[in-house]
Amino acid sequence: MPQFAANLALMYNEHAFLDRFAAAAADGFRGVEFLFPYDFSAVDIRARLDAANLTQVLFNAPPGDWAAGERGIASLPGREEEFRCGFDLALEYAGVLGNRRVHVMAGLLQPGVERARQREVYLSNLAHAARVAAGAGMTVLIEPINPRDMPGYFLNHQAEAHAIRHEIGAANIMVQCDLYHCQIVEGDLAATLRRDIAGIGHIQIAGVPQRHEPDIGEINYPYLFELMDELGYAGWVGCEYRPRGDTSAGLEWLRAWRRQRE
Template identity: 70%
Template sequence: MPRFAANLTMMYGEHAFPDRIAAAARDGFAAAECLFPYDLAAADLKSRLDSSGIELVLFNAPPGDWAAGERGIASLPGREDEFRRGIDRALGYARVLGTRRLHVMAGLRDAATPLEAQRELYLRNLAWAAEQARSDGITILIEPINTRDMPGYLLNRQDDAQAIRAELNATNLRVQFDCYHCQIVEGDLAMKLRRDIAGIGHVQIAGVPERHEPDTGEVNYPYLFALLDELGYAGWIGCEYRPRGETSAGLGWLQPWLPQRA
């Protein structure tokens, strides 16, 4: 039976961010994810999660200057110290919040750096991050992102991400399988899930191509949910989509998958 986590960055935009936790709980979610939790003190965020009975299952490490267009710094030369400080900050939040999955964004392609050199730096930083996270039982995730939504992003394909995971051979490094991104870049979602399930640490969904609710667009999500059950996937499925309207009103797709209430 699939388990769904509300993405608090994209969903419930009709509420202030701290109030989205309670809104998700009212709609039947037991878990949430977000891009960045750092605008709230970790203890305050933990209090809100606990009072709503919500588990925060995933967030991102600091990505550099997001407002200026940066999308991660793990592969950017000269940013190694900043990267390590960001991982330390993220792990501090994860310890307080009880979060066991941390997404580390690769960054955009640096035209001044040969691709192989940028990739080597990316792998060194990922290996360091995984080592820092291991003692806390935290898994580092890497995610291929499509080139339409994020032009120039270093990592775009699932096979490339799985090759990095295999090369580093860290027990707590896994790939984030975002069905939306994968469908846009590659398609053939079911076969890729079958091929890579052992290395997948988190799954995300959205309708394709508009990135709205997963009951719209070209992807047959009920089929994929059944396949994930067949493959023994026991993790959370993050709902990283932009609602067409008011979030709660668009959750009809979720009702068959919620635990039945007495």
């Protein structure tokens, strides 16, 4: 049975951020993820994790100026030193929070910069991150994101992400497969999971097209959950969706799934 993690950046917005950990645990989650921890001290977050008996599964390295529209800096020429310092900070947080995976956002295509140049910077930064992370026993994740939600994002396709992973050749670089993004860009989810499962380090889910609970929309998630088991996927499945209403009330899909598997 998949291990589900609540995404506290999108879920439980009825609560202040630090109160979302207890709310997720009360609904039966044993793992959590979120976008960024940097507005809070790692010690304070760890205290909430411990109090709720939760595992920190994943968060993102610093993305640049998020409020100004930046969506990562790993592929941006001239920002290499900023990227490295930010990744070091991410590893510091991960060391306190106990998670073993950090997602590195590629960033947006830059006007006047050739894509080949951004790819060169991206691979160089990822290779550096992999070397540093290996020393801490950490995995670096890269994620294709659909261009409807994030126009101009550098990385959109699963096959391209896996090609980059192979080109770098580091065992601790893996792909974060968000089935919501994958369905919008390319579909064929079951075949994609079968093809790529060995290189997938984390899976995320949401309903398509509105990014609500996974019990509504065009994806048959119960079928895919069974497939994950069939393929031997032992990682976490992050619930990165926007609840239609109250988060806890919207978890009937998960309660029904758990009842089915008892």
